[in-house]
Amino acid sequence: MTTVTGYDHPKATRRSKRSSSRSRLRFIDLIATGLLGLTTRVGRTVLTAGGIAIGIASMVSVMGISSSSRADVLAELDRLGTNLLAVQPGNSLFGDEVTLPDNASARIRRIPATQNAASLTAVQADIVRSDVMPPGRNGGMQVSATEPQLLDTLAGTMTSGRFLTDLDRELPTVVLGSDAADFFGIRSVENRPTILIGEERFAVVGVMDSLVLYPDVDRMALIGYGVAEKLFDTKPAPSTVYLRADPEFVEPVREILGRTVDPESPNSVNITRPSESLSAKAEVNKNLTNMLLGLGAVALVVGGVGIANVMVISVLERRNEIGVRRALGATRRHIAAQFVVESATLATIGGAVGVGLGAAVTVFYAKSQEWTIDVPIESLGLGIAAALIIGALAGLYPAIRAARLDPAEAVRPA
Amino acid sequence: MSSAMLTRPYSQAANAPNAVLELDSIMKEYAGKPPVRVLHDVNLRIAAGELVAIVGPSGSGKSTMMNIIGTLDRPTRGDVLIEGQSTASLSDAKLAGLRADRIGFVFQQFHLLSGISATDNVSTGLLYRGIKRSERARRSVRALEMVGLGHRVDHRPGQLSGGERQRVAIARALVGDPSIVLADEPTGNLDSKTSDEIVELMLELNDAGSTIVVITHDNELADRLPRSVRVLDGHIDSDTGANRTDTGANTGAQR
Ligand SMILES: Nc1ncnc2c1ncn2[C@@H]1O[C@H](COP(=O)(O)OP(=O)(O)O)[C@@H](O)[C@H]1O
Numbered sequence: 235m236t237t238v239t240g241y242d243h244p245k246a247t248r249r250s251k252r253s254s255s256r257s258r259l260r261f262i263d264l265i266a267t268g269l270l271g272l273t274t275r276v277g278r279t280v281l282t283a284g285g286i287a288i289g290i291a292s293m294v295s296v297m298g299i300s301s302s303s304r305a306d307v308l309a310e311l312d313r314l315g316t317n318l319l320a321v322q323p324g325n326s327l328f329g330d331e332v333t334l335p336d337n338a339s340a341r342i343r344r345i346p347a348t349q350n351a352a353s354l355t356a357v358q359a360d361i362v363r364s365d366v367m368p369p370g371r372n373g374g375m376q377v378s379a380t381e382p383q384l385l386d387t388l389a390g391t392m393t394s395g396r397f398l399t400d401l402d403r404e405l406p407t408v409v410l411g412s413d414a415a416d417f418f419g420i421r422s423v424e425n426r427p428t429i430l431i432g433e434e435r436f437a438v439v440g441v442m443d444s445l446v447l448y449p450d451v452d453r454m455a456l457i458g459y460g461v462a463e464k465l466f467d468t469k470p471a472p473s474t475v476y477l478r479a480d481p482e483f484v485e486p487v488r489e490i491l492g493r494t495v496d497p498e499s500p501n502s503v504n505i506t507r508p509s510e511s512l513s514a515k516a517e518v519n520k521n522l523t524n525m526l527l528g529l530g531a532v533a534l535v536v537g538g539v540g541i542a543n544v545m546v547i548s549v550l551e552r553r554n555e556i557g558v559r560r561a562l563g564a565t566r567r568h569i570a571a572q573f574v575v576e577s578a579t580l581a582t583i584g585g586a587v588g589v590g591l592g593a594a595v596t597v598f599y600a601k602s603q604e605w606t607i608d609v610p611i612e613s614l615g616l617g618i619a620a621a622l623i624i625g626a627l628a629g630l631y632p633a634i635r636a637a638r639l640d641p642a643e644a645v646r647p648a
Numbered sequence: 649m650s651s652a653m654l655t656r657p658y659s660q661a662a663n664a665p666n667a668v669l670e671l672d673s674i675m676k677e678y679a680g681k682p683p684v685r686v687l688h689d690v691n692l693r694i695a696a697g698e699l700v701a702i703v704g705p706s707g708s709g710k711s712t713m714m715n716i717i718g719t720l721d722r723p724t725r726g727d728v729l730i731e732g733q734s735t736a737s738l739s740d741a742k743l744a745g746l747r748a749d750r751i752g753f754v755f756q757q758f759h760l761l762s763g764i765s766a767t768d769n770v771s772t773g774l775l776y777r778g779i780k781r782s783e784r785a786r787r788s789v790r791a792l793e794m795v796g797l798g799h800r801v802d803h804r805p806g807q808l809s810g811g812e813r814q815r816v817a818i819a820r821a822l823v824g825d826p827s828i829v830l831a832d833e834p835t836g837n838l839d840s841k842t843s844d845e846i847v848e849l850m851l852e853l854n855d856a857g858s859t860i861v862v863i864t865h866d867n868e869l870a871d872r873l874p875r876s877v878r879v880l881d882g883h884i885d886s887d888t889g890a891n892r893t894d895t896g897a898n899t900g901a902q903r
């Protein structure tokens with residue numbers, strides 16, 4: 235019996251007691267192994283990721299462009315509020331023009347779900363800045379009688395001074411809309427400016443900020459109902475009543491509005507919701523967006539199929555690598571995971587590039603259209619997540635094929 | 649440094665109750681009509697510290713035998729015992745664990761990964777043991793030094809000669825300090841001078857304690873190794889070490 239001395243070592247005994255061996259692949263090494271398949275085949279990686287990049291870029295840019303095109307409309311909607319209703323006299327059954335009852339706004343304010351309401355009535359009178367300016371040259375400025383509630387109802391703000399109060403009802407005081415103020419060159423009430431309405435001198439007590447959404451009001455000079463009736467013979471029947479309803483009850487308020495204003499002929503009352511035409515505009519946009527998004531999704535699926543294809547070919551090419559890894563101790567799961575990571579990473583690279591590309595296209599296009607740029611952040615995250623999921627799914631089948639390879643076959647020369 | 653590596657400790661066959669490897673009545677058939685029987689009732693024991701040639705003509709079943717020894721393939725009948733442990737009933741994942749831990753492979757075509765350095769290639773030999781990357785790299789450099797490639801650690805396979813590539817593959821097989829190294833035609837793709845060097849390396853590594861099985865069709869090569877198992881048509885025709893394996897000889901010491 236031959237023995238070799240000098241080889242005795244604690245390790246020797248440990249080795250013989252080594253009983254249960256488990257194959258383990260650290261997570262970080264799994265990721266690194268998956269990445270290795272990409273970094274050692276750069277050309278293939280670029281081409282394959284390109285398909286996904288195009289799909290993601292088209293989806294992100296469609297979402298970005300449509301949301302940018304809507305951003306302005308929606309911003310307008312936001313300012314306007316969707317809970318504003320306008321009540322105007324309609325036509326009677328026989329086609330005659332009817333008038334709204336004098337106390338229409340007071341009746342509307344009695345509806346519990348009404349937050350605010352105010353009436354406006356056109357006044358037949360000319361306005362001029364001073365005696366030197368010839369009458370008639372008022373640039374389309376309009377005198378209207380109104381109630382103190384108008385400012386809050388339209389969510390307006392003051393540039394200078396104050397809005398009309400109950401005390402102004404009978405007094406020759408006036409508040410100018412922003413366009414009217416510009417026209418007369420009155421930016422502030424500090425120097426107690428006055429204007430002529432008809433023959434009467436009115437003190438300007440306030441200048442409003444632009445309401446943007448109610449350009450009519452911007453061009454108005456607003457006075458109290460009492461003074462309008464006394465000086466200009468204005469009838470108190472409102473030409474328009476604006477009302478702001480509780481946002482939760484806009485429709486119910488709308489339904490009872492006709493009866494409330496004019497119980498005798500509720501159908502002769504014309505009710506509009508200024509926000510509606512805007513939301514319709516945004517809605518049309520959305521349908522188009524969804525259609526384009528569908529096309530982007532198709533591009534993405536095609537990209538996914540491309541990845542699956544390339545991965546299947548890759549598995550065939552890398553038979554020996556798979557065999558060697560199995561010989562070195564990789565389990566079927568390790569092999570499958572490696573290919574799924576590789577495929578998911580491939581797609582995620584494509585997704586990241588696509589998201590960048592899509593955002594760039596959006597910014598470029600929105601700028602050329604002079605829109606407010608709005609790239610939805612969630613579309614970026616979504617784009618990358620979608621790419622990752624598609625990549626993982628696309629890699630599943632090739633990964634299973636790789637894992638099922640018979641290791642003894644796989645290590646044999648190709 | 650590298651000579652210190654070579655005196656790696658190793659368990660003594662004389663002390664071990666079981667052989668490192670034992671083939672017990674192995675029969676292997678490939679499915680088909682009729683089935684192809686590639687191995688017939690093969691029995692073989694290899695003790696720790698042995699350097700054994702499995703030699704035979706092409707098609708005699710050597711590679712099949714190596715795959716079965718290495719648990720890459722399962723025999724149709726019979727059992728493979730690694731360090732006394734039966735593998736017949738082990739799951740695929742358990743066999744993978746066994747390979748990760750105890751078996752090193754060297755292939756005729758080297759089978760290195762082309763895009764990564766020699767060190768990283770060798771490091772793959774420890775990848776499926778859950779060892780940290782830095783530790784793998786450290787041990788890989790040592791293994792490369794052991795096979796005489798201390799100066800080539802950062803080279804990629806494409807920058808290495810055939811003999812150097814096979815040394816990298818050998819380092820990869822050895823880096824995990826396996827119970828047994830299986831080399832299938834390790835010199836099959838090399839010229840005769842380089843082949844000689846690889847055989848010389850095998851002898852050195854065996855001297856240092858590694859148990860190695862070299863599969864070859866080259867009789868001359870087999871004759872240079874301490875023990876030759878001759879395979880013919882799927883059975884063992886002769887075994888120069890048959891009388892010694894039972895006592896667990898350390899052939900490295902007999903040289
Ligand atoms: N997957 C297989 N299916 C059928 N026959 C096979 C398969 N693999 C190998 N063989 C056959 O088994 C015999 C032994 O092959 P092999 O073990 O590769 O021999 P060697 O390595 O000694 O050249 C050969 O006749 C070969 O054709």
Ligand SMILES: [Mg+2]
Nearest residue numbers: 707710711712
């Ligand atoms: Mg062979």
